[in-house]
Amino acid sequence: MVDWLTMTIQMVSLAMAGWCLVSTFRDRPMVVPHLVGMGVLWLLVLGQVGASVAAMVGGDRPAETAMYVSYLATVALLPPACAVWGFMERSKWGPAVIAFACLILPVLFVRLEQLWSPVA
Amino acid sequence: MPETSAPTAAKTLRTGPGRLLVAVYGVFALAATARGSYQLATRFDEAPAAYALSLFAGIVYLVAAVGLARAGRTSRRVALVSCAVEMAGVLVVGTASVFWPSVFPEDTVWSGFGSGYLFIPLVLPALGLWWILRVHRMDRD
Numbered sequence: 001m002v003d004w005l006t007m008t009i010q011m012v013s014l015a016m017a018g019w020c021l022v023s024t025f026r027d028r029p030m031v032v033p034h035l036v037g038m039g040v041l042w043l044l045v046l047g048q049v050g051a052s053v054a055a056m057v058g059g060d061r062p063a064e065t066a067m068y069v070s071y072l073a074t075v076a077l078l079p080p081a082c083a084v085w086g087f088m089e090r091s092k093w094g095p096a097v098i099a100f101a102c103l104i105l106p107v108l109f110v111r112l113e114q115l116w117s118p119v120a
Numbered sequence: 121m122p123e124t125s126a127p128t129a130a131k132t133l134r135t136g137p138g139r140l141l142v143a144v145y146g147v148f149a150l151a152a153t154a155r156g157s158y159q160l161a162t163r164f165d166e167a168p169a170a171y172a173l174s175l176f177a178g179i180v181y182l183v184a185a186v187g188l189a190r191a192g193r194t195s196r197r198v199a200l201v202s203c204a205v206e207m208a209g210v211l212v213v214g215t216a217s218v219f220w221p222s223v224f225p226e227d228t229v230w231s232g233f234g235s236g237y238l239f240i241p242l243v244l245p246a247l248g249l250w251w252i253l254r255v256h257r258m259d260r261d
Contacts, residue, residue, distance in 0.1 A: 066162075070154050082143055089139040097143045104147060 017102035133191035153178030
């Protein structure tokens with residue numbers, strides 16, 4: 001896994017979460033800039049997923065490969081799924097969905113990094 | 121006017137807070153199902169009962185998520201029943217794991233009232249039940 005990409009994803013994700021929480025508390029629905037932000041975040045995530053898959057094809061595999069791949073699939077699908085689900089809602093609960101997704105995405109990446117290079 | 125109230129209620133269950141509830145349920149269902157089936161597949165011998173219970177919990181969350189998202193009259197009933205099963209599950213297994221830890225040597229989603237999952241398993245069905253019953257009341261009025 002590319003370390004700086006993970007860091008960037010976590011920062012962007014938390015920034016998106018903050019922005020969406022502000023929108024929620026100001027009683028605003030999701031707007032197109034939110035969607036663009038999620039698109040950027042998704043591209044970064046896909047970049048990391050691509051890099052990880054390339055490394056795995058190259059023979060560099062984590063010990064628990066099945067677990068790792070299932071987490072990888074989850075992070076790849078989470079941003080678009082939540083973006084669509086949130087955008088369909090025309091109230092403050094739309095950004096709330098995105099905020100939730102953007103708060104668990106960094107946690108999923110912590111798990112991915114742990115699986116990729118276990119400390120113990 | 122039952123003809124018009126049915127679609128209204130169907131829409132309300134998955135709009136507003138329900139929208140967020142479905143997202144949380146969906147992610148949680150995925151996490152619990154994946155974890156349960158992974159443990160069953162790789163370490164079945166260690167604690168089949170606990171892992172089967174985790175998988176069962178995951179499936180119930182999945183049913184609840186779909187029921188909330190589909191939001192028809194029938195799916196609302198399905199969601200209501202699955203939320204009730206979750207509530208009962210987390211309370212019974214939580215109590216059992218505190219008083220008789222030997223029954224559940226390995227952690228499940230519901231052990232210690234879901235303490236391994238930030239108590240989300242305890243909070244989620246409560247929120248689910250509250251929301252479904254609220255929509256149910258709005259529908260009846």
